[in-house]
Amino acid sequence: MELGGHLCASYYESGNYDAVLYSGASGLVMSRIHKLMEEPFTKDNHFPLTVEVGAGSGGHVRHVRHSYDQYLMTDIRDYGRESRADTKTPFLLANAEVLPFANGSIDRIISTCLLHHVTNPLAALSQWRNALRLGGSLTIFLSCDPGFIWRLGRRVGPRRRALKHGVDYDFLMALAHRNHVGSLMAIVETIFKHDRVRRMGFPVPVLRSWNFNIAFVYQITKAS
Numbered sequence: 001m002e003l004g005g006h007l008c009a010s011y012y013e014s015g016n017y018d019a020v021l022y023s024g025a026s027g028l029v030m031s032r033i034h035k036l037m038e039e040p041f042t043k044d045n046h047f048p049l050t051v052e053v054g055a056g057s058g059g060h061v062r063h064v065r066h067s068y069d070q071y072l073m074t075d076i077r078d079y080g081r082e083s084r085a086d087t088k089t090p091f092l093l094a095n096a097e098v099l100p101f102a103n104g105s106i107d108r109i110i111s112t113c114l115l116h117h118v119t120n121p122l123a124a125l126s127q128w129r130n131a132l133r134l135g136g137s138l139t140i141f142l143s144c145d146p147g148f149i150w151r152l153g154r155r156v157g158p159r160r161r162a163l164k165h166g167v168d169y170d171f172l173m174a175l176a177h178r179n180h181v182g183s184l185m186a187i188v189e190t191i192f193k194h195d196r197v198r199r200m201g202f203p204v205p206v207l208r209s210w211n212f213n214i215a216f217v218y219q220i221t222k223a224s
Contacts, residue, residue, distance in 0.1 A: 026157040047108035054114030116177040
């Protein structure tokens with residue numbers, strides 16, 4: 001494995017990622033975004049097959065409010081059962097760009113801060129839309145990298161903790177966050193232009209600007 005790939009893999013698989021991102025002020029922010037992703041749903045909503053792509057160590061499932069028959073975490077890396085926040089939820093090793101599900105077979109897809117990392121976001125989003133059933137739901141958490149507020153938050157929060165773990169955070173982010181938020185927004189809104197799409201900024205919901213938000217949460221319902 002080449003240097004960059006090895007660095008990214010070791011950081012995400014070592015537990016440093018969770019230690020850096022889910023502690024202190026950034027931990028509070030991440031928790032709020034996870035909750036924001038679930039705000040539209042209640043226990044009265046039921047999505048029989050719910051698939052989380054890029055689930056990592058499984059930090060999102062505890063925030064899910066709706067019912068389901070099966071919740072399946074998928075990721076391109078297997079972090080190992082002992083590293084997962086939830087050891088009871090089934091895990092499937094899978095690439096988000098080529099999910100092993102038939103068209104129209106998934107009731108809800110959840111993507112938490114993944115699209116910056118994928119090689120081909122157009123392929124991933126197209127495939128997710130195909131895999132959703134008509135009326136199915138897709139929730140996307142999209143970080144606002146390289147926006148001003150996002151970069152400021154990174155500098156005063158996770159960057160410092162990463163350096164304490166011996167991680168060159170700026171180099172890591174340059175490798176891992178390969179896709180610009182503005183480009184990703186354009187791709188999302190084009191792929192789902194015939195569907196019902198609601199976008200909320202955090203912490204300023206009404207602003208479209210990625211310079212003055214930390215993240216966007218998209219709630220998409222497949223309509224055709």
